[in-house]
Amino acid sequence: MTSSSTGLQLEGSGRESPPQLSGDAAARVWEAVDRSTASATKAAYRSDWARFERWCHEQGQAWLPAHPLTVAAYVTEAAGQQRPPGLGESGFAARWRYSPATLARWVSSINQFHTAAGLDAPGRAEVVRRALAGIRRARATPPARRAPLLLDDVKTLLETLRPAFHQWPAGVIARRDAALLLLGFATAARRSELVGLGVGDVAVHRVDGLHITVRRSKTDQEAKGTVKAVPYGRDPATCPPCAYTRWRQLLDTAAGLDPAEQRRPVMAALFQQAGDPGVDGHVCRVDLPAPLNPAAPLFPTVHKAGAVGVRAMSGQAVNEVLVRRAAAAGYPTAQIARLGGHSLRSGFVTEAFRRGADAHAIMRQTGHRNPAILETYAREHAPLVGNAVTRLGL
Template identity: 25%
Template structure:
């Protein structure tokens, strides 16, 4: 379908339509605040804004969008973005159309075909975040200075590794979520997660060493209630929680301080602690089910992807040693 090219007075009418569209979809998304996580809403808004901008440049109608428009958008953007990114963006387009009671163009067969082309074109496997295993974690912790910021960053890496928290879960933790059980172990309540939208929560278990880092930070920052991890400005501590993206920057900055090579620094992300802890668990001999419970995973396939880059040679050596011991005992 050829692009719609406004001429004459149609230009001003078209621009008015775009302004109206912009207002409508933003208002529609505001209706679902509280029903979805802040990250999901942020993603919807950003992805819909990207689609709206493309439609304006292509002289196509944003709302309601036709299947031809959405398919053309997929074909155009597939040159630059992964199929997973396109899938996420179409989720935003779909949600807005549903909220405005408009026919959903995303479910049209032309869009499905365009997406299949995008997936086949981008057949390479997505690169997984580098796992922050215990060895790498300890190197980064050792590189943190003994300042307020350094104390906070040590606590972030230690607690993030122990609890297998996503970055959004980690920055949402509060002092009130920490507790000591009757056997002396430290627990933290992870109230809400990506795959737990209704806040049933899960418990994370914290080692004494990690808890010492956390308590050192809380004491130095004089935090007694509220968010555990906050921004530091000189000697001033913010009241609000860190932004999730800050976790990425902290890991990369600390890795640079530790003298790690660029190829490692670039692969570190807010997911690295979660990935690394899962990899260490599989190498230690744990099966998938307890790892799923520890990380709050619902899908075995997802966990399998996380641990596929674990040090399998160490795991195999442990298995061989166990076999040798069994043979000797027999």
Template identity: 40%
Template sequence: MTPHTKLAALSAPSWPPEPEIDDELRELEAVSRGLETHTLSANTRRAYVKAWRSFETFCAVHGLDALPAHPETVRWHVAWMSVQTDEHGLPRFSVATIRQRLAGIAEKHLREGLLDPTGHRGVTGLVRGLAKLRATRAVRKRPLLLDDVLRIIRAMDHDVYPAGVSAARDELAIWLGFAGALRRGEAAALSLKSMELNRLDGVHIHVGASKADQDNSQPDVVVLPFGGSPRTCAPCAVHRWVALMGACADRRSTMRLLYGYQLDTHVCGADGSTPLISSADLDSATPLLRATYRNRRSARIHAQGVTGDALHTMLLTRMSEAGMNPSAYGFHSLRSGFVTQARRNGADPSDVRRQTRHKSDRMVEIYDREWLPLQRNAVTSLGL
């Protein structure tokens, strides 16, 4: 059999004739189509569209049928992806990417009422073999611990204009990632209404739907607790940034807030201090972490929110400004830093999961093995 041979594709039984439908059923069909768009996240839909286009192109080049596709056609596509390299000679498609591409091919077939060719044993066995051939340990971002976080924050120009505007936002973003253990996409998606001032706890954050809870059905509250020191107080960062957002239309008010900052004094209500904002200031669906623009003389806070990628870039920039090498770090370093710092300080895995919202202790165990190899390790009982 040559690659150009037309292969018989596996297909489901033919559909029965479509029944006559009235106007109401046509409207319900439109509603059902709209609901279907929410079965997958936007990122997943984009990835599947890209996967299908790539597969269609491959089939067109080699004269093969893409829909319905024969399992052998999919095997050849997997083999093709496995040998593609980039300009550095490294694999262009990781095993994870290849699996994602196959998921896109499967989704297209199933939506068309066809059998899934990617589930054939010849395809799954090929991917399994490639995974073993390329077996490597995942490279995880190194954690940023509390001392690292404070070093980054101290290097910012907080009480000067206009640099202090973006410094206030970036400090809050860092505390959201570290104390809140939020992923960058979760932090970027927060609105003012996501925040709730609590006189006993500090600030409650309602994360809502997220990567790990796309149905928004799990408990979603995380806490930014009052800090023992204003320098480690995440609620103070919330108050400072939200107050600046309220004053952003007036340059003098913004400058007055920045110059009046007492970074060594609570501004969140802790220790009898006067809070800068109230719950009424959070009664808005506008983004919490909003984009900023500044030059040497002025600063503006835009209406649109920042992206998760922008938060990642911001952290690396702030690390460089603090004299740190950011090459092994990312925004996820704040979340992994939360786990590592909490475990170093004696927190149980179940306590850690209350904040990270992991469903099991497995991920906490991974952090322990990567960054706390002596944690609960019998080697400490050898008497060395």
């Protein structure tokens, strides 16, 4: 019997022979096993395993089953590899090719292939655990955390977008990016959660604002789902339901049309927003029709010519939006380098702490399960909140 996800043969694993199943029954088993792991994780496992196989072949070592000492030698050799210095860097500064986190992931991949074959996981042996611990200790460095985007930052980025709102074709991308910024900040969503939203996942609530269903997340791989509420804002410029409404109007106009057919109607809808008397006021109470395709991505790719795509943005594209908009707003290069998709989520937590919200209230929106994780945000980005140093009378 062969695993469809790993290609490993289960026979000869040292355990009793597997039962004889029909082809359909075996296929159903492996389909269920295959769905237990995210596709991106499976791709990483396969890539890591292929690298380990090549290394073992070069070293004349067995890779299935692999001896714990073989795995320990594999990661310690990789840990010593350095990459040449980049442009402008000192040739004396060590730039390690692989981080401790990468090496730990390699070991996890090796373990996964062994357990899938019914074998003991060599990476769980004490020698491998201690080797990884020694590498982490020797290479201990502060974690590279994303800088938070606070509410004032979001306002600044939105202000740079405003001139493009009624320009063709830049206005289409600007409307999408404005909705992305405000919904990403207000929901404290991970970038994967943002790009995973469908148009049908957002419902307008008469009192609450928006109810956004996040169907799957990093901590909800079984897709139980959760609903995040986004209230109506006081300021039209930062009202998430307003930004959502204007973006939905463009999405609805483009829905079902080929890219070549979108130009005229989408341009008309964009310019109609410019002539709307509510352009400087709230539009979030406008009734929106049911989406033509509820499964269509809420944040799709948009071509520079203004055509709305059918595929969702990637997580990396969210990073690029923040970097591009921050650069347009004149942010320093060093600060831009620390921005990423997580900056919106980090910014929500930091802003909430600074405005007096407690950990429980913040966790209601972020979905964190452990308040100790939030303490990291408070300590690094809101260090004076709840700090006794403010009571010393200095």
